[in-house]
Amino acid sequence: MNEAASENPAPQGALPGERALVVRNLHKRFASGLEALRDINLDVGYGEIFALLGPNGAGKTTLISIICGLVNPGPGRILANGYDVVRQFRQARASIGLVPQELATDAFVSVWSTVSFSRGLFGKPKNPAYVEKVLRDLSLWDKRDNELRTLSGGMKRRVMIAKALVHEPDILFLDEPTAGVDVELRREMWALVRQLRDQGVTIILTTHYIEEAEDMADRIGVINHGELVLVEETRTLMDKLGRRELRLHLHQPLNAVPAALERFPLTLEGNGHELVYTYDTQQADGDIPELLRRLDEQGIEFRDLHSSQSSLEEIFVNLVKKRT
Amino acid sequence: MNFYAIGAIYRAEMARTGRTLLQSVASPVISTALYFVVFGAVIGQRMESIAGVDYGAFIIPGLAMMTLLTQSLTNAAFGIYMPRFLGTIYEVLAAPVSSLEIVIGYVGAAATKTVILGLLIMITARFFVDYQIDHPFWMMGFLILTAVAFSLFGFIIGIWAEGFEQLQLIPLLIVMPLAFLGGSFYSIKMLPEFWQTVTLFNPVVYLISGFRWSFYSTADVPVGLSLAMTAGFLVLCLLVVSWIFRSGYRLKS
Ligand SMILES: Nc1ncnc2c1ncn2[C@@H]1O[C@H](COP(=O)(O)OP(=O)(O)OP(=O)(O)O)[C@@H](O)[C@H]1O
Ligand SMILES: [Mg+2]
Secondary structure, eight states: OOHHHHHSOOOTTOOTTOOSEEEEEEEEEOTTSOEEEEEEEEEEOTTOEEEEEOOTTSSHHHHHHHHHTSSOOOSSEEEETTEETTTTHHHHHHTEEEEOSSOOOOSSSBHHHHHHHHHHHTTOOOOHHHHHHHHHHTTOGGGTTSBGGGSOHHHHHHHHHHHHHTTOOSEEEEESTTTTOOHHHHHHHHHHHHHHHHTTOEEEEEOSOHHHHHHHOSEEEEEETTEEEEEEEHHHHHHHHOEEEEEEEESSOOSSOOGGGTTSOEEEETTTTEEEEEEETTSOTTHHHHHHHHHHHTTOOEEEEEEEEOOHHHHHHHHHHHHO | OOHHHHHHHHHHHHHHHHHTHIIIIIHHHHHHHHHIIIIIIIIGGGSOOBTTBOHHHHHHHHHHHHHHHHHHHHHHHHHHHHHHHHSTHHHHHHSSOOHHHHHHHHHHHHHHHHHHHHHHHHHHHHTTSOOOOSOHHHHHHHHHHHHHHHHHHHHHHHHHOSSHHHHHHHIIIIIHHHHIIIIISSOGGGSOHHHHHHHTTOHHHHHHHHHHHHHHSOOSSOHHHHHHHHHHHHHHHHHHHHHHHHHTTTTOO
16 A cells, blocks of 8 residues: 555545556557557556656557557456446546547637537536636636637647546546646646646656656656556655765875775776765765765865766666666 | 437537538538429429429439438548547547447437438429428438438448548449439339349439338339338448447557
């Protein structure tokens, strides 16, 4: 049981301990013979923000499309909001909102009509007040009577988000919501995601912007070649796999690490001009003063020092490289 | 039943017609009216009457049927092809709707348009040619049945088509000729015996004959057979549509 899941209450009607999303042993092979998903197992708790990371063609969109009903599932089982997405597709889909990766909108329909259409399609009675609220939240209210073809790409993406939200879903899938979106809209988008999470909506998103996942997500899943190689809380992932590094630029180059410093994981770089101290983020930082004291004792002087932490980006690249 | 969804699809489709009134209503009504003027009012006066019906009046049910067949096909085909083409179909596939509800929404709207178009064509014809309708109830019955059957057929074409040419292919290359040769302009009884037999393999003959019977109580084939053939075609289309949704053909990979 992860923390995020227990903190947020499930929507009314959900059984205790139930998950927003449960995927069990899911496989998918396309007609072309391509194995797009291999034995995917995933649990997402209510109220979580879950980020799916992976290189192009990893299978992120395929996974989302199968859950939402756009692609026929292979063997395996999926429960959304506690409902089997195949056998109880009505209840399952009614609780899901989807913003697909590709922009796809009608041309000659107004913003208001297309958003109202979505609400009806998902089996909800008319509710102009709610449609208005969604449009206002997405800064689309002024554009409500505009035909979709007159909107910019970013506006169209907002419309697609409005369409996904207007039937009041419990789970929202955002497939690369910030692709092709300017900085301001991206910031607004993330503010919206946080706001939705605060309202209790579970959010599953894919992104290529790793800092985003790092900032936003409670948990991160990394998918590569159709395999979910890792699922971890963002913090734990950073701690576990993130490494810190202290780089000392020495006055005098060294030929070897002095014996007195052997208990520290040190390496020499730059022809002996740089002394590099690498340590896990889990390790106490207390060792650094000790290291500096020892250096002083040995008469090793340095003119500069530089510390850095590996980003999720590097972690991700390492993970993906390892598997390829 | 997700009635809100059926309503949403139906209204959206009807609104699409509303946006394209000129193309989807005015143009077929006008082009059919031209046939009435030329073949009915002008040439018709010099033609012998067929089975006791003035030639000008005789061709009205067949001509109307010809337009309705091609119009309901293209209408319904576009209705489902456009969302596939634009990618907006994703929303319908992800929605809590059954295939039956999707079909009722799309095909219902296309059939409604066809019925309205049919009535408009018949009203327009009245300005040029005198005709009567002996069995209005049956006339509506045939009209609705045909509209639904061919809208279903069009729906299938719209799912099968992989380009705009293919959308036009069947209406223009198959249905139009079949309608022309299916007794729109003549009674098949006027044909040599051999061709009469051949013509009976043309399904449109049964539609036109039945429809004409509801106007003038005269038919090329028994009206019961017409009804059975139309209903049979509708059932066949239903079976194909249900297979499409079960297999996800052209909709899901
Ligand atoms: N309809 C399809 N038929 C056959 N293969 C497909 C189909 N859709 C996707 N694929 C293949 O499945 C694999 C996974 O594709 P998917 O779209 O899920 O990747 P992704 O992780 O979303 O990539 P991206 O980051 O580029 O969006 C790819 O190799 C892709 O070519
Ligand atoms: Mg993708």
